[in-house]
Amino acid sequence: MGTMASNPAPNGRSRREDLQNSIHGELSEETSFSEPLDAGALFVLKSKGSWLHCGYHLTTSIVAPALLSLPLAVAQLGWAAGVLTLLVAGAVTFYSYTLLSLVLEQHALHGNRLLRFRDMAHHVLGPGWGRYYIGPLQFSLCFTAVVAGTLLAGQSMKAIYLLEQPDGTMKLYEFVIISGAITLILAQFPSFHSLRHFNLISLILCLAYSACATAGSIYIGHSSRSPEKDYSLPGDRQDHLFDVFNAVSIIATTYGNGIIPEIQATIAPPVKGKMFKGLCLCYSVVMSTFFSVAVSGYWAFGNQARSNILFNFTADGRTLIPKWSTYNQQMKCLRDYSPTQRKNNTPLVM
Numbered sequence: 001m002g003t004m005a006s007n008p009a010p011n012g013r014s015r016r017e018d019l020q021n022s023i024h025g026e027l028s029e030e031t032s033f034s035e036p037l038d039a040g041a042l043f044v045l046k047s048k049g050s051w052l053h054c055g056y057h058l059t060t061s062i063v064a065p066a067l068l069s070l071p072l073a074v075a076q077l078g079w080a081a082g083v084l085t086l087l088v089a090g091a092v093t094f095y096s097y098t099l100l101s102l103v104l105e106q107h108a109l110h111g112n113r114l115l116r117f118r119d120m121a122h123h124v125l126g127p128g129w130g131r132y133y134i135g136p137l138q139f140s141l142c143f144t145a146v147v148a149g150t151l152l153a154g155q156s157m158k159a160i161y162l163l164e165q166p167d168g169t170m171k172l173y174e175f176v177i178i179s180g181a182i183t184l185i186l187a188q189f190p191s192f193h194s195l196r197h198f199n200l201i202s203l204i205l206c207l208a209y210s211a212c213a214t215a216g217s218i219y220i221g222h223s224s225r226s227p228e229k230d231y232s233l234p235g236d237r238q239d240h241l242f243d244v245f246n247a248v249s250i251i252a253t254t255y256g257n258g259i260i261p262e263i264q265a266t267i268a269p270p271v272k273g274k275m276f277k278g279l280c281l282c283y284s285v286v287m288s289t290f291f292s293v294a295v296s297g298y299w300a301f302g303n304q305a306r307s308n309i310l311f312n313f314t315a316d317g318r319t320l321i322p323k324w325s326t327y328n329q330q331m332k333c334l335r336d337y338s339p340t341q342r343k344n345n346t347p348l349v350m
Contacts, residue, residue, distance in 0.1 A: 049193050049266040054278030056199035057192070057263045059285050063206040065152060066254050067290055068213060071297025071305040073250040076243035078233055079298075085251055086294060093255045094283050101275035104264050108271050115265040117258075141258045146183065153179035159310075193266045203285060210289035214296045216313055216321045221300035225320050229302040254290070 049057075074082030107114050107123075114120050117138050122130030154176035161168055161175070189195055220226050233240055267274045297309040306312050313320050 048268050049196060050268065051274035051277035052281070053193070053196040053199075054263060054267055054275060055281030056196055056203055057266065058257070058278050058282035059206060060199040060202045061257050061259055061263065062255065062282060063203075063210075063285055063289055064149075064254075065156075065209070067210065067293055068297075068308045068310060069250050070254060070290060070294035071217075071301065071309045072307055073247040074294050074298040075301075075303045075305040076233070076247040079231060082247070082294070082298065083291075085248065086290060089251050089255050090283065090287060090290070093257075094279065097257065097260055097279055098276060100260050101264055101279065104261055105271055105275065108269070113265070114261060116261050120261060138258055145258075150179050150183055151176055153182075192262060206285060206289055210293050213309055214292040217293075217296040217300040217309065220313065220320045221296075223320065225315070227301060227304055227315075229299075230304070231298075231302050234303055255286075 070086070074086070076082075077085060104114055104120075112123070114123060118130045118135040120130075121134035154172055157175040157179060158170070158172050161170060186198075221229075233243070235243070263278075264271065264275050267278075293309065297305055297312070301309075301312050304312065
């Protein structure tokens with residue numbers, strides 16, 4: 001995530017200059033940049049993507065295994081408030097992302113393409129805000145997402161291991177190290193655009209493990225081993241208040257996306273209308289997966305829904321669904337972490 005090496009080219013030019021010239025050649029002649037592009041800009045600005053590629057990137061950046069926490073959010077709000085909050089959050093984020101993409105399109109049409117939130121802050125608020133506030137804030141958000149994804153991937157790997165070796169001695173930190181090594185390898189991809197095929201696989205896996213989680217919840221809900229369903233809100237008023245804040249934070253974080261400008265920068269010019277198509281593709285996956293997992297999980301387990309709905313699929317050391325189904329879900333979640341991790345490794349503030 002540092003700056004690119006400036007190895008001399010045979011004709012005396014640096015590699016950075018050659019790459020900048022090739023990138024500028026791929027853009028329309030009307031697009032210009034007021035200052036030399038840094039490593040972060042060069043990473044996102046391989047503008048060859050279509051609206052479909054944009055949809056893959058958007059889906060991977062929003063729909064992630066964190067959606068498995070949505071049944072807990074609904075359980076802390078109740079049926080009406082939970083479903084309504086999911087709907088409102090979806091509408092608000094779709095509208096805000098659409099407005100942001102239209103602003104970026106307008107700047108691109110006027111020959112000033114803004115590639116990152118940092119560049120937008122530089123243009124609107126001044127260079128200090130972009131470099132010393134927005135840049136570090138965005139970097140910290142993506143950094144924490146990478147750390148959390150590495151830990152969750154390690155948990156999925158350990159869950160698979162324990163399914164095969166119930167008495168295994170490997171510790172969680174060993175699986176976290178393995179998942180971190182995989183993330184490090186994926187971080188060597190040269191550009192955001194080069195991840196489009198991985199993100200297509202991730203989109204398919206999003207649908208797959210969401211379908212598995214939904215099917216597992218329905219299976220348990222109809223089985224004789226189903227826990228007693230209780231849809232009441234436990235605790236006193238103080239507990240309810242903290243639960244509301246927790247539920248809203250889960251839903252807001254799950255819908256969040258911190259790299260909208262970077263994704264739009266991968267679109268080949270002309271960019272008009274392509275981001276909106278990508279957002280429509282993304283939110284068709286978002287709404288279908290979020291609501292199916294949230295509603296089915298809360299219906300099956302009521303206020304006993306846990307922070308990860310897959311944790312509800314085991315009780316007293318035994319699985320409530322077929323073993324192969326649990327293994328399949330953990331594998332799909334694990335494979336989905338990799339593209340999600342790489343897109344959060346975008347060079348942002350170097």
